[in-house]
Amino acid sequence: MDLDDAYANAAYIPEADAYPPRWAAEAEAFRQRMAVAGRARLGVMYGHGTRESLDLFLPEGPPEGIVVFVHGGYWRRFDNSYWSHLAAGPLAHRWAVAMPSYDLCPRVRISDITRQVAQAITAVAHDIPGPIRLTGHSAGGHLVARMPAPGVLPDDVAQRLARVMPISPLSDLRPLMQTSMNDDFRMTEEETIAESPALAEKPAVPVTVWVGADERPALLDQSEWLAKAWGADHVVEPGKHHFDVIDGLADPQSAMVRALLG
Known part of the structure; x- marks a missing residue:
C-alpha cells in the first residue's frame, strides 16, 4: 500500500482548494461579530512563542464551562484563525470556546505540540470555571x-x-512513520508509540469518536482503532468527508454539538 496516497485527503475531495479560503473568510467574519459584541478575547498568550496563543469566545451570560477546539493540518499547517466560526454551536448553549494555535512540524516534534496544547488548556482552565470538553479535527x-x-x-x-x-x-x-511526512515529523519508534492514543489505556473520561463516512479508508481505520481500543462511542456520519465533517460544530442543533455537550 502507498501510505502517502492512503493519507492524502485533499486529493480525493472535490474542489478541495476552495475550502481553506472559505474557512478563513467565515472565521474572520465570525471574529469581527464577536469582537463588536465584546465577547472575544483574541491572541491570548499561553506561552512565550509567537504561535502559543489562543482565541477565547464567550457566551452571553456566565459560561456553563469550556469547550476547547484543536485544529488539524497534519501537525504541519494552519493556525486557529481558520476555525473561529466553529465556535457558534457550543456558544449558543452558553459554553465558552477556546481555540489555540501551536507550533508546527518540522520546527517542533509532535510530542512538543502535545505539551503546548496541554499548556493552552491549562491556561484557559485557570481563567474559566466549570467542566471542560475537548474536541479536535484530524x-x-x-x-x-x-x-x-x-x-x-x-x-x-x-x-x-x-x-x-x-x-x-x-x-x-x-503508519505515518512510513510516509514522506515523517521527514517533517522525525518520529522515532518510541515517540510514535507514546504519542498514539489507540495504544494507550482507556481513559476514565467519556469519549465520542466522530468520522465522516466518505473519508479515506485510512482515516476510517484510524477512528475505528481508537473507538475499539477505548470502547468509545463511534459515530460515522453519512455523506461527510474529511473537510466538511467539522461543519456540525457551527450548528447549535447538530447531532455533533449534542454529542459534544451531552
Missing part, C-alpha cells in the same frame, strides 16, 4: 485524544474533563 483529534493520558494535564485540570470528542483523529501514528 491532527487536532489526535491532540485532544492525548489529553486524558496520565500526566499530560495537571491533575486539577484533568479532573474537570467531561468529554473528549476526536473528529477524524490520527490515533495510531505508526
Whole structure:
C-alpha cells in the first residue's frame, strides 16, 4: 500500500482548494461579530512563542464551562484563525470556546505540540470555571485524544474533563512513520508509540469518536482503532468527508454539538 496516497485527503475531495479560503473568510467574519459584541478575547498568550496563543469566545451570560477546539493540518499547517466560526454551536448553549494555535512540524516534534496544547488548556482552565470538553479535527483529534493520558494535564485540570470528542483523529501514528511526512515529523519508534492514543489505556473520561463516512479508508481505520481500543462511542456520519465533517460544530442543533455537550 502507498501510505502517502492512503493519507492524502485533499486529493480525493472535490474542489478541495476552495475550502481553506472559505474557512478563513467565515472565521474572520465570525471574529469581527464577536469582537463588536465584546465577547472575544483574541491572541491570548499561553506561552512565550509567537504561535502559543489562543482565541477565547464567550457566551452571553456566565459560561456553563469550556469547550476547547484543536485544529488539524497534519501537525504541519494552519493556525486557529481558520476555525473561529466553529465556535457558534457550543456558544449558543452558553459554553465558552477556546481555540489555540501551536507550533508546527518540522520546527517542533509532535510530542512538543502535545505539551503546548496541554499548556493552552491549562491556561484557559485557570481563567474559566466549570467542566471542560475537548474536541479536535484530524491532527487536532489526535491532540485532544492525548489529553486524558496520565500526566499530560495537571491533575486539577484533568479532573474537570467531561468529554473528549476526536473528529477524524490520527490515533495510531505508526503508519505515518512510513510516509514522506515523517521527514517533517522525525518520529522515532518510541515517540510514535507514546504519542498514539489507540495504544494507550482507556481513559476514565467519556469519549465520542466522530468520522465522516466518505473519508479515506485510512482515516476510517484510524477512528475505528481508537473507538475499539477505548470502547468509545463511534459515530460515522453519512455523506461527510474529511473537510466538511467539522461543519456540525457551527450548528447549535447538530447531532455533533449534542454529542459534544451531552
